[in-house]
Amino acid sequence: MRMRNKPWVAKYLEEFDHDVLIKEPSVYKGKWRSRLNKDIIHVEIGTGKGDYWLRMAKLYPNYGWIGIEKERNCAAIALKKAVVEPIDNRCFIIADASMISEWFADKEIDVIHLNFSDPWPKKRNHKKRLTHDLFIETYDKVLKNDGQIIMKTDNQQLFEFSLLNMQDKWRLNSVFVNFDSVVHQDVVTEYEKKFIDEGKPIYRAVWQKR
Amino acid sequence: MRMRNKPWVAKYLEEFDHDVLIKEPSVYKGKWRSRLNKDIIHVEIGTGKGDYWLRMAKLYPNYGWIGIEKERNCAAIALKKAVVEPIDNRCFIIADASMISEWFADKEIDVIHLNFSDPWPKKRNHKKRLTHDLFIETYDKVLKNDGQIIMKTDNQQLFEFSLLNMQDKWRLNSVFVNFDSVVHQDVVTEYEKKFIDEGKPIYRAVWQKR
Numbered sequence: 001m002r003m004r005n006k007p008w009v010a011k012y013l014e015e016f017d018h019d020v021l022i023k024e025p026s027v028y029k030g031k032w033r034s035r036l037n038k039d040i041i042h043v044e045i046g047t048g049k050g051d052y053w054l055r056m057a058k059l060y061p062n063y064g065w066i067g068i069e070k071e072r073n074c075a076a077i078a079l080k081k082a083v084v085e086p087i088d089n090r091c092f093i094i095a096d097a098s099m100i101s102e103w104f105a106d107k108e109i110d111v112i113h114l115n116f117s118d119p120w121p122k123k124r125n126h127k128k129r130l131t132h133d134l135f136i137e138t139y140d141k142v143l144k145n146d147g148q149i150i151m152k153t154d155n156q157q158l159f160e161f162s163l164l165n166m167q168d169k170w171r172l173n174s175v176f177v178n179f180d181s182v183v184h185q186d187v188v189t190e191y192e193k194k195f196i197d198e199g200k201p202i203y204r205a206v207w208q209k210r
Numbered sequence: 211m212r213m214r215n216k217p218w219v220a221k222y223l224e225e226f227d228h229d230v231l232i233k234e235p236s237v238y239k240g241k242w243r244s245r246l247n248k249d250i251i252h253v254e255i256g257t258g259k260g261d262y263w264l265r266m267a268k269l270y271p272n273y274g275w276i277g278i279e280k281e282r283n284c285a286a287i288a289l290k291k292a293v294v295e296p297i298d299n300r301c302f303i304i305a306d307a308s309m310i311s312e313w314f315a316d317k318e319i320d321v322i323h324l325n326f327s328d329p330w331p332k333k334r335n336h337k338k339r340l341t342h343d344l345f346i347e348t349y350d351k352v353l354k355n356d357g358q359i360i361m362k363t364d365n366q367q368l369f370e371f372s373l374l375n376m377q378d379k380w381r382l383n384s385v386f387v388n389f390d391s392v393v394h395q396d397v398v399t400e401y402e403k404k405f406i407d408e409g410k411p412i413y414r415a416v417w418q419k420r
Contacts, residue, residue, distance in 0.1 A: 176370060
């Protein structure tokens with residue numbers, strides 16, 4: 001999610017001193033389960049303002065939830081929300097997800113979530129899509145063998161691209177071309193609610209390694 | 211497509227005497243290319259009233275087009291349209307498509323089209339869906355090695371079922387969750403136009419054997 005620079009962000013992040021933020025994630029490589037004290041690790045790549053990440057952490061307290069967001073304005077907003085929540089099964093990384101294999105050991109993650117990721121519509125930018133091979137090969141490394149990638153998006157081109165691009169090495173566990181997050185008891189963020197209110201379909205797919 | 215019994219149909223079909231209708235399709239097993247005098251054979255399973263089948267035959271005169279419909283009221287309407295068209299690259303079979311391997315030799319068909327097939331919503335009827343394994347295994351036999359299955363539907367459950375069910379033995383060549391038949395110069399039937407006019411999405415997938 002893109003947003004304008006907020007004047008308070010630089011100072012807020014510089015002075016940020018709460019253990020929800022992991023400033024050197026590679027320190028925890030191979031140790032995330034003990035860091036979060038949970039046996040199951042979920043990672044959301046591209047949290048935006050962090051609503052999904054944080055509300056899922058509250059909804060599923062038996063899992064550890066790691067949010068990753070490179071956009072510093074969004075990250076700061078997510079952290080502001082996180083510090084007032086009395087939960088500790090979550091942490092946050094501000095960096096580009098292409099570095100994920102530097103932070104996680106092989107097969108350390110159970111589930112990767114991609115929610116309303118940037119669709120990068122121009123052909124020359126498709127390599128930046130989070131379901132492009134450049135990323136998928138990295139997820140493959142850090143996800144355990146029966147680990148899952150769960151994607152939710154409003155963008156039809158990104159969804160079609162992902163269905164095509166994932167199919168050779170990943171198997172669809174489930175797919176919805178008009179997903180009802182309410183019926184399926186998934187967290188609905190403000191961002192998603194806007195699309196639902198406009199009557200637009202939400203697409204969702206869950207993949208597992210073949 | 212279901213419809214009420216039309217009083218003229220039984221007599222019309224009984225007396226029907228035009229070579230567009232193939233009354234004993236097994237006679238042409240292995241000989242469809244010479245029967246239609248075309249090198250490429252397209253088959254539509256479940257033509258309904260035949261608009262797609264017939265208009266595609268006119269639009270693509272270099273291919274042979276075989277329509278299959280088991281519902282006799284629909285079939286009769288399709289034949290009524292066919293006999294007044296001055297083209298001969300088409301023929302029609304009135305029977306259940308589960309018999310397709312009785313009528314076609316191995317690898318005799320280039321492309322199978324499934325348009326707005328009955329979604330059979332109840333779980334116990336899923337085996338009647340035209341993308342159920344029971345059918346797919348038969349298509350596999352009669353389609354040539356790089357042959358394609360092209361599905362177009364307005365029904366999300368049928369589409370999702372098909373994406374899941376086809377993925378192990380078939381590879382998606384293309385997929386659209388909001389297909390614009392006009393932009394893609396595909397034939398738009400009255401049936402499809404109704405959905406487009408209501409702003410409902412059309413789903414389309416093209417599969418090829420893995």
